[in-house]
Amino acid sequence: MKLTITTAQALLKNKNQLFLAAILLSLTLLTPCFSLAQQPAAQAQKDSEIIAIVGAKIVPVTGPVIESGSILIKNGRIADLGPNISIPAGAKVIEAKGLTAYPGMIDSYSWLGLEEISGVRATVDNRETGRINPQVKAIEALRYDSMHIPIARANGIVAAVVAPSGGLISGQSTLVKLDGWTNREMVIKESLAMIIELPAIRRSRGGFSGFRGQQPQVTTEKTLDELRQVFKKARMYEKRREAARKNILLPLPEFDEASHFLLPVVKGELPVIFSVHADKDILQTIKFVQEEKIKAIFYGVEQGFKVAKEIKEAGIPCLMGSLYSLPPVWEDGYDALFLNPVILNQAGVKIAFSSSSASAAKDLPYQAAKAAAFGLKPEEALKAVTIYPAEIFGVDKLLGSLEPGKTANIVLADGDLLELGTKIQKVFIDGKEVSLENRYTELLKKFEQREANK
Amino acid sequence: MNKSLKKRQPVFIRALAPTLLGLVLIASLFFPLSARAGSPEVKPAYALVNCRIFPVAQPVIEKGTIVVRDGLIEAVGPAAKVKIPEDAEIIEASGLTAYPGLISAHTNLFLETKEQAQPPSTPEDYLAAYTQPAEPKELPWLKIIEKLKPKKETVEAYHKTGITTVVVAPSEGIFEGQSVILNLNGDEINGMVLTQPWALHLNFTTERRVYPSSPMGTLAFIRQKFYDTQHYSQHLQKYRQSPQLLRRPEYDPFLEALLPYVVDKKTIVFQCNNLEEIKRALKIIKEFQLKAVLTGCNEAWRVSQDLKSANIPFLVTLDFRPPNSSVYAQEGQAAREKAEKEIYPANASNLAKEKINFSLTSFGLSESNFIKNLRLAIQAGLPTDQALRSLTIEPARTLGLEKQLGSLEPGKIANLILTKGELFDEKTKIVKVMVDGTLFSYEEKGQ
Amino acid sequence: MTRKLKKTGLIISLSFLILFLLSATWLLAGGDLLIKNATILTVTGGVITNGDVLVVNGLIKQIGQNLAAPAGVRIIEANGRYLMPGIIDTHTHIALSGTNEGTDAVTPEVTMAEVVNADDTSIFTALSGGVTMVHTMHGSANVIGGTNVVLKLKWGKPSEQLIVKEAYPTLKFALGENVKQSSGTLLPGRPQRYPATRMGANALIRSELLQARDYMAAWDRYEELKKSKNPPANLLPPRKDLRLETLADLLRGKLVARCHGYVATEMLEFLNLSKEFGFKIGAFEHAWEAYKITNELKAAGVGISVFIDSWAYKMEAAEGIAYNAAYCTKKGLLVSINSDSGERIRRLFNEAGKAVKYGLTRDEALKLITINAAKQLGVDRLVGSIEVGKQADLALFSQHPMSAYTRCEMTIIEGEVYFDREALIKERAAASTKKGDLS
Structure with missing residues (x-):
């Protein structure tokens, strides 16, 4: 809840206030039942920001696997990807060594x-x-x-x-x-x-x-x-x-x-x-x-x-x-x-x-x-x-694949995407990193505190 | 048993003579075959001559004579050795074969079959069906004889299969009630009775929406009732011994009905619709030291060793449909059909191979299916002499009537059938049937 | 000449008879096998690569490398594939003719061991997923259900040979939405069954156990009076009541409670009942909120038998988090993963594999369906790991059983092969050629 409100405040500046009020109201109404099922907001990002995922193994699905390479995300799209991509200055770099990039x-x-x-x-x-x-x-x-x-x-x-x-x-x-x-x-x-x-x-x-x-x-x-x-x-x-x-x-x-x-x-x-x-x-x-x-x-x-x-x-x-x-x-x-x-x-x-x-x-x-x-x-x-x-x-x-021009829906995993034990480290939707918090993690955190307080 | 019947008859007649006379007159108009109630009927003495005889208890007699008088067999033997009495009506039976009348030790004959309750088809029906108060069907005191309405057509249809004696058992609930053994000598119930009641019948079925609604609930329910009967009996006994300082046992019609079976060890028949039910029955029989008979048992071959070591008589239906619980019923339509055609018909022959005695019954089958399936069982390897025994002397023993029925021997009840051809052959016809010495003829025109 | 022939014939048939008898006794004693070149996941003793397992009379005789097969013993070439202990499912309802005696809220008199159906094809389905043993239970319709049974999935064997007599005798309890019948439709004219609340469920258990105490006392008094010098003339034994007999066995410690519970409160209160009456709890079933009360469960020494992540199917499962099994394991609870389903049972290894995502190692995850389950059922000295002397209940997998890409190849119980994918495929091919089926 806390997280939602903060994010909401951040957005308040450039968004319609009435609209937000409606969201907040609906959130409050839903709180008793689904207080923990909150919508992890896309992190506020400027549209023009360039994100560079570097050092990842890349599985584009439609092309051969790149053992180590980078992906550039711009305007929500994949701008480029490959083993030898030059990273533009000012790009937000996400170090992904040991991780594998897949299309979502x-x-x-x-x-x-x-x-x-x-x-x-x-x-x-x-x-x-x-x-x-x-x-x-x-x-x-x-x-x-x-x-x-x-x-x-x-x-x-x-x-x-x-x-x-x-x-x-x-x-x-x-x-x-x-x-x-x-x-x-x-x-x-x-x-x-x-x-x-x-x-x-x-x-x-x-x-x-x-x-x-x-x-x-x-x-x-x-x-x-x-x-x-x-x-x-x-x-x-x-x-x-x-x-x-x-x-x-x-x-x-x-x-x-x-x-x-x-x-x-x-x-x-x-x-x-x-x-x-x-x-x-x-x-x-x-x-x-x-x-x-x-x-x-x-x-x-x-x-x-x-x-x-x-x-x-x-x-x-x-x-x-x-x-x-x-x-x-x-x-x-x-x-x-x-x-x-x-x-x-x-x-x-x-x-x-x-x-x-x-x-x-x-x-x-x-x-x-x-x-x-x-x-x-x-x-x-x-x-x-x-x-x-x-x-x-x-x-x-x-x-459906990692190719320049496609929507940047990218998953960074610590192993094979279809494998049971694999942990998903980061997910990008439309080029924005989305939160991986969910009802499971939130309830776990809550009750881990009980243990910590003992 | 017979004595007491004879004693009762005169009293019965005196009281009801005028009505009975009228009834008999009317009945005789409509049912010329019926044995006349009350008045000791004078029947001819018969001599069946020149027939081939399967006495069951003795070797086959190629050309023999059977003398019947007053409903009993007077003599059986080769033509040369049996003297034909002067007063006997001679029945020329050359070309015919005589067998003891067959016994089906489990039927639901003459029972008014209720319309099978259709499963609800509309939501309204569904709601109605489920809002009616649920009532258990447990009626251990039920005497099925009171529900029977013998019909001539049914008797004749049975005769044509060779069956002259049947057990009629109740068919609803877990504690179904008490059965009767009948000779199919007509359509007057009292004259047909051989043993009344014969046994208490139990089925491992379930109730709908009332306890017990599951197989394990049914087992617990049966056991609890048996324990309760034992306790009830103990309490009654104690009360009889010292009625002072003891609360009198509350009259319980359910337990009263069970007393003769659980405490005095009269026969209890367990309906066993699959192999597991056979095992469950054997377990309970052992636990409570019951005198018991199993029926159903179309998966008996799968538990032949259990049956052999338990040494409990059992009745095998010629119904070859695999039970729903069986693996053959679960692996698809093709597997089910194959099992019905190839596996279940071999039940009896498998038992015969292991030298286990059993009786066959027509339970669950129409008359034509009984004959058809009997032939299939023989095709599947059941020797014909074994088939014959399992429909004559074996059930006679199980029913405690081996002195009266099950073979053609002097002194036994004159239940016999005359066939053209060997009994189990495809084209064989039963042409004459005698039950309690009453002769029924089924020769078709032109024969 | 003819006599001589007859004699030889007799000798031949006699030797055949002897051979037949020998082979028959060999069958009775359990199987002999040598599994070669497997990656052996022993569960309790680490991983052995290129290992062999020798099975004699259904027991694991030897584990090592380059073992020799005694003459005539079947050799199974594993080619590096993964051999694990047979999977144990601590909560199912398969292989039974009936699940619930749902007409009464209290039915401890019913016994699932008496309604085992060895013909249930679910047994085969389970074998196809490497499962060799199940705790098959009364359903959760009642506050107090019946006694459960542990089976080995010896497909094709008579039901009595499936029952594992060494396992704990257990009694099913259930709490929460199922016993409240909260999802059922109330029909006009039919009263709602008691209990309709969690308060009622607890109260009902307490009252039943109080009654069982009285019942035990009544029998004790009777026995005492009977033994006395001058037993009263009107002395009558109490009525034998199967329901109270079972509950008395629970209070005597002859039965262990297995309690279906979801939310923290109902589990805590059941722990309190067990203290109040001094009965043992084998495990909580489903226990979706166990992660909220790990301290209490740990202190009581009570484990849980849970799903990995099948959740949100009813209100009380809406806080069931996929971390539950892993978290509780780390907190020191004895955790097993169950299927509670005739379908999920064949991918129980996949369910356990998910625990890796939520924080366990593959070795730890494997325990959830092997040794932990065996401990919960009281059979860990017999099964649950690959150790010399234990029963040879084994499953062979194409890849590591905790991988999503794995497949069960073979399932063995006491040295006898009950599922063999390769053989099955051969049979299929043979059947389709016979049929002339080209597809």
């Missing part, structure tokens, strides 16, 4: 900012009621000061897809950087992709057959038929609206919410992230995507390995669901989820890993390493949390 990681599917404590409904904002909700936008509920964000950041994650879930059309996901004073300040792509959730694989194993288990199983085939109708209606709606706009004598059709918000999808402007799982369902969805001429990304894809060739031919990238689950079908083998990304990657499918979580968003690097343990090349594992997601989401000009 991108979580391809998360609930960061939409879910604080999963068991407390008041803190959960990721599932709207109902089945067809293209109108809801993750960005509009995103809690910029979620306690999970600084923790994810302290593990080297700098950007994340935040996705709504539930129902059939869950809403619009967003791509954000993990820094900002408001939800809007975090935006990289406000509306990234529509989330559509197709039926899950019915587990062959028993388990708790509660109320949910008794719901009749809807097939993917039927669900896709339903979607066809919804899309068709949206096209028809647009056609009539367009005609009415041109011809005042034609009546304007009544407002149709679903059709209205699905327009960018049916026009092929907004991609759809399809949550799709079984091999047969994947094939049907490929067909659907091709017929409907929409941009698609697959998510989940647990049985993708069985149809890797077809996915590759369709050119659809795949976001892995959490590998922290059991294979939905016993016959696939105990390691099916671990081998899935390996096989997809070998087949030439573009893959990216995800945490599929808020509280476990920090585990993104370990998801990638898990696949590496089962045969994915470590370089590919690293790409699947950096440049591949950047490419999949169309932000590879700015994110």
Whole structure:
């Protein structure tokens, strides 16, 4: 709290006072619940300041590893990097000997900012009621000061897809950087992709057959038929609206919410992230995507390995669901989820890993390493949390690797980025060093004092 | 037992004669086959001649005669050695084979099957189902005989499988209640009774929303009830000895019902739906020194050594579906189907290989599935003579009726079946069935 | 001629019989193995590179270099891969037919050892992550649950052969949100179960234990009267009550409490109850706020069995910090990492590996799932490290087990191989060629 206020005072000079008052007020309101989940502010820096990270091992991801080199940051961008960079006078030098510089990681599917404590409904904002909700936008509920964000950041994650879930059309996901004073300040792509959730694989194993288990199983085939109708209606709606706009004598059709918000999808402007799982369902969805001429990304894809060739031919990238689950079908083998990304990657499918979580968003690097343990090349594992997601989401000009001109999202680690024991020493987002303090470190500090006082 | 029945009959008739007469008249109009209640029926003496005989207790007789009189077998033997009585109605049975009537020592015959409560499908139903007060189904005092409504069609359907004697057991709750042994001689319940009650039936199931709701809770619940029965009995005994200065034990219908089984060691039947339940039952039986029988047991081969050393009689259902707990049910649909086709049908033959005695039952199966699965068990290696024994003399022993049933021997009850072809062959038809000396004919037209 | 043939036939079949009997006894006695050229993480005795481990009759006979295999003993070539003691999970609910007897808040009469399901495929899943032993427990629906059981994951063996009789007998307690049923929906017409507060939970435990004391006294009085010269005519033994029997065993010190607790207050108050009644606490389960009360836990000698960083799933887990395990270890508490899940169990080594990030060395982190866990379960003289004389429960990993890039290759219990990835892959390949499956 103290830190926040000081930083706030520092900012008071050049920022709108009213705005700050609002922030302070909201902070005070949130204090009882989340006093420790404060937003570590970007350190005040002059835009023109040059930062030089020197003596680091550099893993640019898109180029060869530089055993020892420097990175120059200017205006939030990487100005230059290499083994022999001359450091301009007046540059703020960050000595990084013994550290490795990586591009910050991108979580391809998360609930960061939409879910604080999963068991407390008041803190959960990721599932709207109902089945067809293209109108809801993750960005509009995103809690910029979620306690999970600084923790994810302290593990080297700098950007994340935040996705709504539930129902059939869950809403619009967003791509954000993990820094900002408001939800809007975090935006990289406000509306990234529509989330559509197709039926899950019915587990062959028993388990708790509660109320949910008794719901009749809807097939993917039927669900896709339903979607066809919804899309068709949206096209028809647009056609009539367009005609009415041109011809005042034609009546304007009544407002149709679903059709209205699905327009960018049916026009092929907004991609759809399809949550799709079984091999047969994947094939049907490929067909659907091709017929409907929409941009698609697959998510989940647990049985993708069985149809890797077809996915590759369709050119659809795949976001892995959490590998922290059991294979939905016993016959696939105990390691099916671990081998899935390996096989997809070998087949030439573009893959990216995800945490599929808020509280476990920090585990993104370990998801990638898990696949590496089962045969994915470590370089590919690293790409699947950096440049591949950047490419999949169309932000590879700015994110996903260390290259001159790209946004300076840089992580300095004391070891391999995906390794469990590695400690992240510094994180830069948009060229600014961000605080690595978080709820863990703050609570630890607080109770270390108890020991110290004894 | 038989004596007391005979004694009671006249009193019974005197009291109810007018009504009964009317009932009998009406009944005889509709059910010509039914054994007539109350009035000692004069049945013909039969001589089944020229048939092949599987007496079970003795070697096969290639061409023999069976004489039946007053519901009992009078003589069995080769044609040359058995004299046909003058008054006997001769049944020409050349080309037919005679076997003792089969015994299924566990069925739910004649039970009004309640509509299986459908799981709630709407939130409203769900709420309703969960807000109704939960009630346990524990009714150890239940005598299933009181719930039975014998039906001619069911009797006939059973006859066609060769079954002439059944145990009818209750089927709900953990302490399910008390079973009865019936001869399928008609549809008049009292005339069918062989033993009433036979045994107390226990199932390791769980209650919904009331204690016990888990397998471990069920075990604790059963044990506690057994301990309580012992204590109750001790208390009653003490009270009888010195009623002064002792608080009288409070009447407890639950424990009263258990007294004959836990203290006086009448038979308790444990339903064992998987191998672990067999082990659990054996443990409890040993702990409380019970007289017990196991039933279900379609995973018996997996615990054959335990069963062998425990030496507790057990009944094996021909239901081949792997229990949910089994590994075969967890490894996917294909594995489950394979197990049902290949592994579980070999249960009986595996037991036979280890020289373990058991009885087969039709529990959980329709009549047609019983026959079908019996043949599958034989295909899986169960020798036919073993199959026959496990449906005749073995269950007769387990039911304490080995002197009356289970083989074709003079003096035993005339329960027998006549088949065209060997009993377990695919095309074999059962053409005649005799139960308690009453003859039922099932020859199809054109035969 | 024919007689002679018969005789030879007899001899042959007899020798086969003898061979069969010999091999059968060999099986019964536990496995013999020689693991060669491994990087041995002994846990208690440092790291041995290029080391061999000789297993005879299921026990570790020799650890060293260039050991020779006795004739006929299977040799496993480790090729420098990492051999560690089998992983021990101190808190799971796998391999059971049932988790909670949730209809009553107090059910110590139920016994998890009686509902072990050796057919549960979770056993295989756990083996695939190098786990050889689990403390499988009653759930946390009740303030006082049932008695738990420790199992060795001998996949394919009958349930009774899985039970580790040498382990501490433990009784499950639970506090906080689960027993308050605070996340459940209250249905109209159904009263909320007592206790609905942490006050109630503590009060309930106290009352139950007071009752157990009375129960013990009643039996003592009965025994005394029975032994007296003139026992009263109306003397009747007390009713045997399985619930109170178990609680009496706790008070007699025959059972150790394992208490599910999250927040500092409830753990402190449970410590107070244990002092009040003189019962032993084996460990606190989950113990998310243990870092706040390390002094008290240390003084009481009570360890914790925790997640590394699975948190914020309910209110009482919202102050669960990933530093908990490492910090408490440094403060001298006995800490183990558990899975509490049929899925997380197969990556328990990854969970322990995270402790390195939060301040432990790899060697220290490894202890969280081996020797520390063994100590908490009372089996550290049998398992938990690679030492001569201990049971050969071992796991072979492709890389250091505390690395994110590692994979379990083989899991061995008492010298018998229960999981072998290489063999499994061969089987798969064979099956797919048989099927004509080209994928």
